[in-house]
Structure formats: C-alpha cells, structure tokens
Amino acid sequence: GARWRSQTYWICSFSNNQWAIEAALGTSIVQSAFARVLTGGIVRGMVMVLDADVVPLQRVWCLFELLIATQQNMRVTFATPMGIMGDPSCTSVDVIFAIAERIRSLRVEDCEASNEDDKRQILERIVSDLGSLCHMDSHIRSIMAKAIADVAQHVHARSLSLVAELSGRPQPSPVAQPPASFPATRPMLLWSADAQAAQHVGRMGAVTT
DSSP states (O other): OOGGGGSOEEEHHHHSOTTSHHHHHOSSGGGSHHHHHHTSSOOOEEEEEOOTTOGGGGBHHHHHHHHHHHHTTOEEEEEETTEETTSTTOOOOHHHHHHHHHHHTOOGGGOBOSOHHHHHHHHHHHHHHHSSHHHHHHHHHHHHHHHHHHHHHHHHHHHHHHHHHHHTOOOOOOOOOOOSSOOTTOOEEEEOSOHHHHHGGGGGTOOOO
C-alpha cells in the first residue's frame, strides 16, 4: 500500500557522495556518516540485504554498522533474494541454509576493507566494546540463529497448513505475524549489496531499489 510513503529511509549508497566519499567517512569511524546516522537518535531499525555469500558480513564497515545498531537496541532485519528473514511469507529455506553455512565459518578478523586504517580502527572498536573479535563472531551467529529460528517456525506452520488443506482436515491456527512496518518519520538504514534481494524489502514497506 501507500504506508511506506509516510516513512523515511536512509540508504548509505545513495546518501553518501560516492565522488567525495572521504568527506562522508570523516576523520574517524565515529565521525563517519554511518555512525552519526545510527547514533543520532532518529533511526529505529536497520535492514541488511544478504546474498547467499553474506557479502555484507564480510565487509568491516557493515560489521561496524551492525555493532552500533545492536548497541542502540535497534531492530535488525535481514533481507534475502527470497524475502525478509522472519517474515511469515519467507518460507524458502535454500538461501537461508546457504547463509547459515557461510556464517558458521565467518570470522570477523578475516573481513575486508578498502582502507586498512578503517579496518584497524573498527576492529579495535569491536575489541574495546565486546572484549574480543571472537565475541563479535558469536554476536553475529546469535543474531542469525534467531532469524533462522523464525524462518523455521514459519516453514513449519506453512507445512502444517498445506497438509491440512490437501488432506481436507481443519487448518491450524495461524502464527502471529510481526509488525509490518515502523512508525512514520523514524528512518531505517538500508544497506543493499544485492539488487534482487533489495526488492523484497518492499514487503516491510521500504523503498525498493
């Protein structure tokens, strides 16, 4: 519907001047546009768009944004080419399993950055806040475990519904659905690494790319 028209979304790849990116990054990681937006008190949640290779979780700036978002108690949502993880309509497990397999072997210390000084600052910040890079690895796996558990619940509910429909038995009670969108005027940060997956963010009322 038109609900998304009353909401605001900050998309870093669009909001930062790609021809003058140094100005957006600032003189330190906490002065970067990413950090200032996430800690400015106006962002309610963050959407991270994942492909089967979980590229964002292998980029140090994305990990920094994820760390800040969780420290700010924001709702972190993961979008995939098959839909929003945790949404009742996302019941395709192939991409979810591929993502889970990649995360099993993910190590923050192996993440990439175009600027080594940025990587050094961010990894030092992670160690300062969490105690070690291993704790960040566990933090990421914990977040994804919850998202995958939600998918499993919806797959189970959908399977029972289909069995009941095909067999002519009474259908089970539907699983309660999470809120479809965030309140108006509270921006959401959208990090998109995959155009096909970004299209599915529209299911939550986000602007598609």
